[in-house]
Amino acid sequence: MPTATPISRVNDFVVRFANVNGSGSASANEMFARAIMRMGVPVAPRNIFPSNIQGLPTWYEVRVTEANHLGARGGIDMMVAMNPQTFDKDIAALEPGGYLFYDSTKELPASKFRADITVIGMPLTAICNREYTDPRQRQLFKNIIYIGALSALLDMDVKAVEQLIGEQYKGKEKLIEPNLKALNIGRDYAILNLHCPIGLRVKKSDKVGDRIFIEGNAAAALGAVYGGATVCAWYPITPSSGLADAFTKHCERLRVDPETKKAKYAIVQAEDELASIGIVIGAAWNGARAFTATSGPGISLMQEFIGLAYFAEIPAVLFDVQRAGPSTGMPTRTQQCDIISCAYASHGDTKHVLLFPENPAEAFEFGAAAFDLADRLQTPIFVMLDLDIGMNHHLSQPLAWDDTRKFDRGKVMTAAELDAGRDFGRYLDVDGDGIAFRTYPGTHPTKGSFFTRGTSRDRYAKYTEEGAPYVDNMQRLVRKFDTAKDLVPRPLQANSVNQTKYGVIYFGSTAPAMDEAIHMIEARGHALDRMRIRAFPFHSSVNSFVADHDFVFVVEQNRDAQLRSLIVNECGIDPVRLVPILHYDGTPITARFIAKAIGDHLDQLKVTPMKVSS
Amino acid sequence: MTYLAKPKFHHPHLPKNELGYTHRDYEGAVSTLCAGCGHDSITAAIIQACFELSIEPHRVAKISGIGCSSKTPTYFLGNSHGFNSVHGRMPSVLTGANLANRDLIYLGVSGDGDSASIGFGQFAHALRRGVNMTYIVENNGVYGLTKGQFSATADRGSKSKRGVINTDNSIDLAAIALQLGASFVARSFSGDKHQLVPIIKAAISHKGAAFIDIISPCVAFNNHAGSTKSFDFVREHNEAVNRLDVISTRMPIEVKYEPGTVEIVEQHDGSTIALRKLDADYDVHDRAAALGFLQHHSAKGQIVTGLLHVEKESEDLHAHLHTVDAPLNSLNEKELCPGQAALDKFNASMR
Numbered sequence: 001m002p003t004a005t006p007i008s009r010v011n012d013f014v015v016r017f018a019n020v021n022g023s024g025s026a027s028a029n030e031m032f033a034r035a036i037m038r039m040g041v042p043v044a045p046r047n048i049f050p051s052n053i054q055g056l057p058t059w060y061e062v063r064v065t066e067a068n069h070l071g072a073r074g075g076i077d078m079m080v081a082m083n084p085q086t087f088d089k090d091i092a093a094l095e096p097g098g099y100l101f102y103d104s105t106k107e108l109p110a111s112k113f114r115a116d117i118t119v120i121g122m123p124l125t126a127i128c129n130r131e132y133t134d135p136r137q138r139q140l141f142k143n144i145i146y147i148g149a150l151s152a153l154l155d156m157d158v159k160a161v162e163q164l165i166g167e168q169y170k171g172k173e174k175l176i177e178p179n180l181k182a183l184n185i186g187r188d189y190a191i192l193n194l195h196c197p198i199g200l201r202v203k204k205s206d207k208v209g210d211r212i213f214i215e216g217n218a219a220a221a222l223g224a225v226y227g228g229a230t231v232c233a234w235y236p237i238t239p240s241s242g243l244a245d246a247f248t249k250h251c252e253r254l255r256v257d258p259e260t261k262k263a264k265y266a267i268v269q270a271e272d273e274l275a276s277i278g279i280v281i282g283a284a285w286n287g288a289r290a291f292t293a294t295s296g297p298g299i300s301l302m303q304e305f306i307g308l309a310y311f312a313e314i315p316a317v318l319f320d321v322q323r324a325g326p327s328t329g330m331p332t333r334t335q336q337c338d339i340i341s342c343a344y345a346s347h348g349d350t351k352h353v354l355l356f357p358e359n360p361a362e363a364f365e366f367g368a369a370a371f372d373l374a375d376r377l378q379t380p381i382f383v384m385l386d387l388d389i390g391m392n393h394h395l396s397q398p399l400a401w402d403d404t405r406k407f408d409r410g411k412v413m414t415a416a417e418l419d420a421g422r423d424f425g426r427y428l429d430v431d432g433d434g435i436a437f438r439t440y441p442g443t444h445p446t447k448g449s450f451f452t453r454g455t456s457r458d459r460y461a462k463y464t465e466e467g468a469p470y471v472d473n474m475q476r477l478v479r480k481f482d483t484a485k486d487l488v489p490r491p492l493q494a495n496s497v498n499q500t501k502y503g504v505i506y507f508g509s510t511a512p513a514m515d516e517a518i519h520m521i522e523a524r525g526h527a528l529d530r531m532r533i534r535a536f537p538f539h540s541s542v543n544s545f546v547a548d549h550d551f552v553f554v555v556e557q558n559r560d561a562q563l564r565s566l567i568v569n570e571c572g573i574d575p576v577r578l579v580p581i582l583h584y585d586g587t588p589i590t591a592r593f594i595a596k597a598i599g600d601h602l603d604q605l606k607v608t609p610m611k612v613s614s
Numbered sequence: 615m616t617y618l619a620k621p622k623f624h625h626p627h628l629p630k631n632e633l634g635y636t637h638r639d640y641e642g643a644v645s646t647l648c649a650g651c652g653h654d655s656i657t658a659a660i661i662q663a664c665f666e667l668s669i670e671p672h673r674v675a676k677i678s679g680i681g682c683s684s685k686t687p688t689y690f691l692g693n694s695h696g697f698n699s700v701h702g703r704m705p706s707v708l709t710g711a712n713l714a715n716r717d718l719i720y721l722g723v724s725g726d727g728d729s730a731s732i733g734f735g736q737f738a739h740a741l742r743r744g745v746n747m748t749y750i751v752e753n754n755g756v757y758g759l760t761k762g763q764f765s766a767t768a769d770r771g772s773k774s775k776r777g778v779i780n781t782d783n784s785i786d787l788a789a790i791a792l793q794l795g796a797s798f799v800a801r802s803f804s805g806d807k808h809q810l811v812p813i814i815k816a817a818i819s820h821k822g823a824a825f826i827d828i829i830s831p832c833v834a835f836n837n838h839a840g841s842t843k844s845f846d847f848v849r850e851h852n853e854a855v856n857r858l859d860v861i862s863t864r865m866p867i868e869v870k871y872e873p874g875t876v877e878i879v880e881q882h883d884g885s886t887i888a889l890r891k892l893d894a895d896y897d898v899h900d901r902a903a904a905l906g907f908l909q910h911h912s913a914k915g916q917i918v919t920g921l922l923h924v925e926k927e928s929e930d931l932h933a934h935l936h937t938v939d940a941p942l943n944s945l946n947e948k949e950l951c952p953g954q955a956a957l958d959k960f961n962a963s964m965r
């Protein structure tokens with residue numbers, strides 16, 4: 001009997017699988033998560049994987065959450081410990097009263113275990129050795145066998161798992177039977193030999209609705225398809241490669257001309273990130289919608305070109321799937337650490353538009369919108385994803401599109417307009433929004449051509465090193481950036497039901513954890529107004545939100561409080577008013593972390609708890 | 615430096631090409647390069663080639679990197695869009711532009727610093743991808759714009775204006791282009807317009823990656839004794855393997871050639887190249903032999919010029935990517951956006 005009461009919870013717990021990279025566990029573990037989702041119970045799975053192909057430890061965490069808390073929670077209620085390398089550490093990570101499931105083929109001394117947990121041993125290796133002769137099969141089916149055992153231990157609907165096996169091996173029917181067999185070996189063993197079910201249980205529910213289960217990279221890539229991207233140039237880098245891969249797959253499905261079988265897209269795996277962004281800029285200059293997908297190191301390489309696109313005013317879309325820096329940093333861990341390097345990318349005075357999607361649904365929406373914004377503003381647009389959004393499956397609203405929507409190609413002067421005698425000055429602001437007309441190359445035999453350059457020029461694109469036209473141009477670029485404030489997605493504000501002098505600002509993948517944390521903070525007797533920033537440049541409501549509160553927490557996933565710096569710098573706000581809450585160990589931020597950090601801060605200030613109104 | 619507009623005066627009796635354009639229609643702004651710079655002769659040759667080919671001037675996209683050489687697109691085809699990008703990155707910008715609209719003619723202009731040093735990687739990859747373009751390097755062996763430092767094409771043992779001997783091995787861009795699979799490779803000399811103009815015409819007519827290394831002396835920093843890129847040195851060591859005439863489809867072949875000395879090469883646009891062999895054994899279709907020939911002659915201090923290689927059945931990047939015939943930049947939402955119906959299906963597959 002464990003010294004702590006075994007945790008007893010239905011549809012609200014965290015299971016973590018500890019595996020060895022390359023052992024085939026990933027698809028089995030994902031099937032486990034999907035099966036729970038099929039039972040109508042929301043799940044939030046997260047992959048914690050090494051920068052390695054085979055042999056190093058990898059974890060897969062499934063948060064089962066009827067209450068729809070889709071952020072990471074922190075703490076583990078059940079550990080499926082399949083990796084001897086990390087066994088001790090994995091056991092140590094369990095919550096008191098938690099459950100350990102392990103391979104008991106080899107007897108382990110009692111000192112290996114904790115007194116306050118429930119230990120469930122199953123001789124997995126022995127069972128596999130008995131059932132299978134092929135070593136590869138022994139390894140692969142071991143994963144399915146433990147899923148079978150878990151289905152009994154957690155009281156899951158085995159039909160859901162069986163159905164998923166059928167779907168997964170559709171077209172490879174020969175594989176269905178052996179997988180079902182392995183599943184039942186595990187399940188039967190558990191029912192006969194283990195105490196089933198344990199305190200953690202999955203009960204059928206109806207909380208999933210019509211939501212879909214999708215990775216942010218796949219959703220963003222589909223956004224690029226819907227946004228009309230025809231040229232994609234990229235260079236492989238974790239965690240963004242999946243975005244280019246997904247774009248390729250979506251295009252093969254959706255963008256092949258049915259008659260000619262020819263491609264309505266061009267994808268180039270470039271020689272490096274300099275070439276990737278160069279190709280994007282060349283294509284966009286020539287009137288195609290083009291993008292690249294990369295991560296921090298790629299952004300660093302692209303700096304010179306990004307400045308060119310800013311100054312020469314060329315639309316370009318960059319998906320930055322952020323990972324922990326600096327340098328190679330922790331390439332398979334998540335962070336929001338490229339905010340400053342993207343916002344002010346390149347030498348000289350530059351500022352760029354950033355979009356911060358919170359989940360795959362927004363990654364799709366912003367992914368498509370980025371192309372309209374790029375054309376409208378004639379400037380690079382950064383869609384700031386991160387590894388957590390990009391590479392994990394998220395339960396997300398179904399993707400939606402308005403079929404009446406038209407692409408906004410921005411200010412493009414046509415041959416007819418040139419013939420009608422319209423004055424064309426490539427850098428001439430005709431209506432005060434700071435955006436000038438452009439022409440596509442090849443438009444007209446004698447009118448509307450211009451020379452694009454990274455050097456200074458006048459309103460008619462003529463080279464000049466005179467101070468006045470340079471300043472005139474730089475001022476227009478500031479006006480254009482002001483115009484952007486009202487075109488980019490607005491911040492979303494949610495005020496506490498109780499009057500409060502305090503607020504919190506957050507963005508991107510922090511959103512689900514923050515939404516959960518707010519309840520925990522309220523339970524501690526504090527009220528907070530919330531603002532989720534969705535884009536840079538900041539809308540004027542960001543200024544007023546800060547002005548309306550004594551101080552505002554800024555929650556982010558980097559060391560240096562980069563968004564906070566950007567707010568201080570761009571909104572001219574006294575830094576004292578913005579309290580940084582920073583999480584940057586490479587794991588996704590958790591509700592527990594946020595609630596504690598903000599709660600402790602407010603406690604320390606001896607803030608009189610709000611009166612809980614009835 | 616200031617921008618100089620040319621007077622827009624058209625002489626009524628200027629000769630016109632098949633499309634009715636005069637030579638003036640292919641000119642650009644007045645050059646701001648040093649008087650006598652080889653690059654200006656290349657500009658003149660490009661103008662002449664485009665005029666003779668009867669190209670619609672605005673259907674060309676001129677793309678360059680940074681350097682004196684990369685400035686030249688301002689000085690020709692004033693009615694074309696031009697893009698003076700960043701140092702060494704013309705090839706990627708051109709590749710993207712070409713992907714966006716396969717219907718324009720792409721003229722990439724670069725220097726030896728631009729292509730053999732900072733942009734060596736991009737030079738290589740654009741050629742191996744077979745981007746349909748004419749890629750010109752105006753090769754003077756120095757960085758002209760930054761005042762005469764050696765470039766990577768400077769020959770080992772050659773002397774700088776300040777008397778420094780170059781100890782690094784040089785890069786032969788034409789040889790590398792051959793190695794990389796460029797389907798048209800030529801070398802010429804800015805001082806030999808009779809050789810240069812037809813080569814540019816043939817390159818423009820070629821489908822696929824056409825590369826021309828043009829030795830183009832820098833009068834300010836690399837035209838002294840001891841330089842191997844000076845006017846005198848190149849004239850003395852020029853080893854031309856052939857001379858060409860480009861005959862457009864629309865014009866009957868007027869020139870009569872001695873049988874056996876001329877090879878007719880058909881180009882994808884229907885024009886033909888008449889190749890007058892100066893070296894009877896040189897075969898423009900044998901890539902490996904061409905490489906050997908170049909190495910052999912450069913070891914003797916000779917500069918091999920002429921059409922070095924042309925593939926008969928060349929392909930370009932669009933063929934490899936199997937893209938639609940219409941320019942990608944002309945596709946609209948109806949052709950590109952699959953709409954809610956496709957999304958419903960997708961959503962259903964993700965549950």
Ligand SMILES: Cc1ncc(C[n+]2csc(CCOP(=O)(O)OP(=O)(O)O)c2C)c(N)n1
Nearest residue numbers: 681682683701725726727728756757758759
């Ligand atoms: C990133 C970067 N580094 C350095 C320079 C400075 N720079 C301008 S032109 C040039 C060399 C140009 O040499 P080349 O391409 O041979 O052209 P040329 O002037 O000889 O025609 C250099 C180093 C630059 N513009 N950008």
Ligand code: SF4
Nearest residue numbers: 648651682758832833
């Ligand atoms: S410095 Fe050399 S390359 Fe540059 S313009 Fe003068 S002569 Fe030409």
Ligand SMILES: [Mg+2]
Nearest residue numbers: 725726756758
């Ligand atoms: Mg040079």
